[in-house]
Amino acid sequence: xxxxxxxxxxxxxxxxxxxxxxxxxxxxxxxxxxxxxxxxxxxxxxxxxxxxxxxxxxxxxxxxxxxxxxxxxxxxxxxxxxxxxxxxxxxxxxxxxxxxxxxxxxxxxxxxxxxxxxxxxxxxxxxxxxxxxxxxxxxxxxxxxxxxxxxxxxxxxxxxxxxxxxxxxxxxxxxxxxxxxxxxxxxxxxxxxxxxxxxxxxxxxxxxxxxxxxxxxxxxxxxxxxxxxxxxxxxxxxxxxxxxxxxxxxxxxxxxxxxxxxxxxxxxxxxxxxxxxxxxxxxxxxxxxxxxxxxxxxxxxxxxxxxxxxxxxxxxxxxxxxxxxxxxxxxxxxxxxxxxxxxxxxxxxxxxxxxxxxxxxxxxxxxxxxxxxxxxxxxxxxxxxxxxxxxxxxxxxxxxxxxxxxxxxxxxxxxxxxxxxxxxxxxxxxxxxxxxxxxxxxxxxxxxxxxxxxxxxxxxxxxxxxxxxxxxxxxxxxxxxxxxxxxxxxxxxxxxxxxxxxxxxxxxxxxxxxxxxxxxxxxxxxxxxxxxxxxxxxxx
Numbered sequence: 407x408x409x410x411x412x413x414x415x416x417x418x419x420x421x422x423x424x425x426x427x428x429x430x431x432x433x434x435x436x437x438x439x440x441x442x443x444x445x446x447x448x449x450x451x452x453x454x455x456x457x458x459x460x461x462x463x464x465x466x467x468x469x470x471x472x473x474x475x476x477x478x479x480x481x482x483x484x485x486x487x488x489x490x491x492x493x494x495x496x497x498x499x500x501x502x503x504x505x506x507x508x509x510x511x512x513x514x515x516x517x518x519x520x521x522x523x524x525x526x527x528x529x530x531x532x533x534x535x536x537x538x539x540x541x542x543x544x545x546x547x548x549x550x551x552x553x554x555x556x557x558x559x560x561x562x563x564x565x566x567x568x569x570x571x572x573x574x575x576x577x578x579x580x581x582x583x584x585x586x587x588x589x590x591x592x593x594x595x596x597x598x599x600x601x602x603x604x605x606x607x608x609x610x611x612x613x614x615x616x617x618x619x620x621x622x623x624x625x626x627x628x629x630x631x632x633x634x635x636x637x638x639x640x641x642x643x644x645x646x647x648x649x650x651x652x653x654x655x656x657x658x659x660x661x662x663x664x665x666x667x668x669x670x671x672x673x674x675x676x677x678x679x680x681x682x683x684x685x686x687x688x689x690x691x692x693x694x695x696x697x698x699x700x701x702x703x704x705x706x707x708x709x710x711x712x713x714x715x716x717x718x719x720x721x722x723x724x725x726x727x728x729x730x731x732x733x734x735x736x737x738x739x740x741x742x743x744x745x746x747x748x749x750x751x752x753x754x755x756x757x758x759x760x761x762x763x764x765x766x767x768x769x770x771x772x773x774x775x776x777x778x779x780x781x782x783x784x785x786x787x788x789x790x791x792x793x794x795x796x797x798x799x800x801x802x803x804x805x806x807x808x809x810x811x812x813x814x815x816x817x818x819x820x821x822x823x824x825x826x827x828x829x830x831x832x833x834x835x836x837x838x839x840x841x842x843x844x845x846x847x848x849x850x851x852x853x854x855x856x857x858x859x860x861x862x863x864x865x866x867x868x869x870x871x872x873x874x875x876x877x878x879x880x881x882x883x884x885x886x887x888x889x890x891x892x893x894x895x896x897x898x899x900x901x902x903x904x905x906x907x908x909x910x911x912x913x914x915x916x917x918x919x920x921x922x923x924x925x926x927x928x929x930x931x932x933x934x935x936x937x938x939x940x941x942x943x944x945x946x
Contacts (some may be wrong), residue, residue: 446488452480455524459770469770476520476768483521483557485929504548504640508666511543512790515577518556519786523768525564531571532738535766535788536692538578542588543790545663551637552661555645558634559594559657566655567598576691577788588665595656601649609647610635674704675799681731682723685709686716686747687764688739692787696734696764699794705732713742720751729755732798734785737765737772745772745779752780762797764789816936819844821943824868826856826885827905828877832928836872836905839932852877853885860889865896869943873922875906875913882906883920890921901942905930 460473519535526533563573576593601609609631638645643661683705685696693709700707708730710716716735723729733751737744744763751761763769763776766787773784785797823845827833837847848868850856856871857880871889875882882904892898903924904917914925924938 446484449480449484449521451528452521452524453477453484455528456480463770472770476523479517479520481929482931483517483553485927504551506546506548506664509545509547509549509552511540511545511577512793514549514553515788516786518553518560518575519766521557522560522564525561526573527767529564529567529569529571531564531567531569531573533766534572534574534689534692536574536576536689536695537788537790538576538691538695539698540577540579540590540790541669542579542663542665543792544666545588546666547661547663548641551641555634555637555659556592556594558631559659562631563594563596563598563655567596571597571654573597574689575788582662586665587662589660589662592659592661593656594659595654597654600651600653600655602651606647606649610645673795675795678731678798679704681705682728683707683732683734684716684719684723684730685734686713686739686744687711687736689736692736696789696794699789699791702791703795703798711739713739713744713747716747717750717754720754724754729759731759733759733761735761735763737763737767737769745776745781748776748781749779760798816940817844818869818939820846821869822846822848822867823939824848824850824856824859824871826850826853826871826877826882827874828852829874832874835930839930839935843936853880853882855879856885857888860897860900861892863897865894868900870901870903870939872905872926873902875904875917882922883916886921903938903942905935 456473456476460470460477463469463473515535519533522533560573560575567573574593574595576595578591578593580589580591582589611632635645638659638661641661643659645660646658647655648658649655683700685693685700685707686709687693687696688711690711693711697707697709708719710719713735716733720730720733733748735744735747739747744765748761748763757780760782761780762783762785763781764785764787769776769784776784783797783800785793818840821844823840825833825836825840825847827836827849828851833849837849840847848859850859853873856873860868860871873882873886877885880888886902889900889902890898901923902921903926904914904922905926905928906913906917907928917925923942926935926938
């Protein structure tokens with residue numbers, strides 16, 4: 407009897423433990439899904455905001471194209487975020503690998519700026535972005551993971567910084583002892599609510615939250631700093647934090663990358679060698695960074711933090727025969743904005759000298775006013791050496807004959823494609839894209855119909871098949887296997903491309919294993935789709 411009681415107690419204890427574990431697991435899932443709302447809303451806000459702006463500027467083709475580009479960038483980030491949510495368990499289990507590829511760092515940083523722009527503007531935050539000593543602009547890294555780490559930290563900075571606060575994002579290249587490696591530090595600093603020393607010790611643990619953030623009513627912790635740190639560790643880097651309650655927080659991400667090619671050459675511009683330049687920006691670090699790059703390309707720069715002082719210096723230089731050959735002026739300065747500063751400087755120096763506005767914000771709405779005031783060109787913050795040289799050189803090439811031509815649009819007129827897709831909306835979208843490039847499209851609503859069409863049609867009827875994976879009656883894998891076993895070799899060898907929402911690396915491998923020649927993820931990435939198709943049918 408005693409033995410039975412002991413066994414019952416053990417069984418009850420085990421059942422209680424299992425129940426607690428299950429309840430904890432369910433609670434963790436619920437908390438995670440609730441927290442994800444913040445990260446998903448960041449690019450969604452950008453998409454909604456820029457869509458509204460595009461609609462309000464529908465008659466201005468250039469502005470609409472600019473907004474559509476930003477919508478596309480934010481959409482791609484939203485897609486990558488969704489992939490990361492689905493990828494959560496694999497990140498935690500260490501099954502996700504780092505997929506390295508060539509990355510142009512200025513593009514990555516500028517894309518981040520575009521994604522966060524809507525949220526920064528809605529909270530009236532002051533955003534400053536700059537670089538220091540960056541000579542390796544082309545690196546080898548996992549763009550998705552690096553983007554995820556930086557955006558997660560930036561999004562938290564926006565979320566936990568009160569309206570009209572400040573956020574700074576600085577990219578610093580440190581000295582590397584190895585020639586083919588580049589070490590970077592990414593500093594993200596805010597004037598937000600900060601965090602206690604006790605919380606700083608646990609911030610990298612999963613689902614931890616600071617009490618003050620709960621009291622403040624700010625929801626969620628995004629993907630969580632635990633996941634961010636896991637990714638940084640996977641990339642062989644380090645992440646550190648400096649914070650004080652009520653005074654803000656600074657995150658520093660330290661990563662080393664393989665370099666892709668030689669450092670950016672700071673070759674002097676012959677037209678500007680030994681010429682004077684004036685930089686006006688209320689952020690001293692930005693002034694020093696830009697001045698350092700100007701010296702490297704052979705100019706003699708000076709700087710000021712104030713628009714009014716920039717006007718005084720312009721007058722003084724003009725009167726003493728030491729005129730500035732280039733002005734680089736920040737759009738948002740506290741004493742006088744960049745547009746008004748340019749307008750007054752133009753009254754002093756005339757129309758010949760280039761004046762460049764630099765900004766971390768979208769300038770589309772003030773572009774006409776700025777050009778009327780005398781602005782020659784715009785450039786995005788942060789400034790990289792390649793961007794600076796290109797922007798400075800452009801005004802001196804006005805008389806040069808333009809030789810650039812628009813890239814030719816791919817033309818598949820006369821080509822026929824079999825589209826196997828069970829979703830009517832997806833069929834409509836794919837057909838519209840493909841016919842725009844000249845394809846004749848024939849549709850199959852499931853894998854079984856696709857196999858039948860291939861069996862009945864003469865060899866050479868179709869040039870390529872776009873094959874969805876999840877379809878009723880017969881999925882894409884099985885349909886592909888059956889097509890590959892057709893007696894007619896010309897039919898059996900037709901290029902087949904998987905087009906699927908299953909976008910992970912193992913899904914791509916499964917598609918190739920089933921006999922497919924390529925793998926495209928939904929939603930449709932048009933350039934990637936056309937490139938893949940072109941490569942597979944170029945010799946046909």
